[in-house]
Amino acid sequence: MTHLTVGLVQQSCVAARATNLDKSLAAIRQAATQGAQLVVLQELHTGLYFCQSEDTGCFDQAEPIPGPSTEALGALARELGVVIVASLFERRAPGLYHNTAVVLEKDGSVAGRYRKMHIPDDPGYYEKFYFTPGDLGFEPIDTSVGRLGVLVCWDQWYPEAARLMAMAGAQLLIYPTAIGWDPRDDAAEKERQLQAWLTIQRGHAVANGLPVIAVNRVGHEDDPSGGPGADFWGHSFVAGPQGELLAVADRQREAVLTVPIDLARSEAVRRIWPFLRDRRIDAYHDLLKRYRD
Secondary structure (H helix, E strand, O other), X not given: OOEEEXXXXXXXXXXXXXXXXXXXXXXXXHHHHOOOOEEEEOOOOOOOOHXXXXXXXXXXXXXXXXXXXXXXXXXXXXXXXXXXXXXXXXXXXXXXXXXXXXXXXXXXXXXXXXXXXXXXXEOOEEHHHOOOOOOOOOOOEEEXXXXXXXXXXXXXXXXXXXXXXXXXXXXXXXXXEOOEEOOOXXXXXXXXXXXXXXXXXXXXXXXXXXXXEEEEOEEEEOOOOOOOXXXXXXXXXXXXXXXXXXXXXXXXXXXXXXXXXXXXXXXXXXXXXXXOOOOOHHHOHHHHOOOOO
8 A cells, every 4th residue: 555545533522431432433434434544543532631630530441452442443443444543541450551552453353552652740741640651662553554653642752762663664653642731831832842742753754754643632621630731732733754744733623634645755755865774773872871971
């Protein structure tokens, strides 16, 4: 497959899991009617972004994989003949949870999963309280529409993650995301954050000669502990292998985007910008250190 139409589902969320999942399913169906062969959902799309505070009761939202969400998504994938990338709060065992992206093949089966490797612990993003770091490494997932380099949110800031996916043969880099502004920040700071987010991921596209798909949530979500909450900035986008923006969603509104991607362009771009060829792997040993003192 050299030409692929990708669907991006950018949505707001509420507390009711069934409402969010129904919205996701309806949006997947809409994307499929618009020609999407691969549909990507945002990070933790079945609920509110609960990591704004630390509450053991939130662990009740976790589910096994396979489980209820993969059953519903798998059935729709099979009905529509599309591949779906979903993002779930995985309950692996009592007291052991992951932030997991799961890929449903077009026959409804689970093609693979990726457990988020980089786990943030910042104001409003207390994910280390909830998620065990991933243990599946940076391995692309083979599907009928290509080899998918699926990563999750905070992973998108790390060039090492994108590079390792590219080195393992990924044809696309995919980032389900939940990122937003602190409402107290001024307009200039908000714009700097947004542009940094766009720039780093477009840089991964350039450095690896691969298309990048990033799908973010949208809307304000309250902090149950009384903090300022989060204004998720949407702006879901697709970039080509030279970092060119192929489509960008609105900052405030829900959206279903369908974007055609020419996968053959990666080969052409890598021929003129052969970054993989010119890597000095003999001189990179210090990258295994936390810091060079």
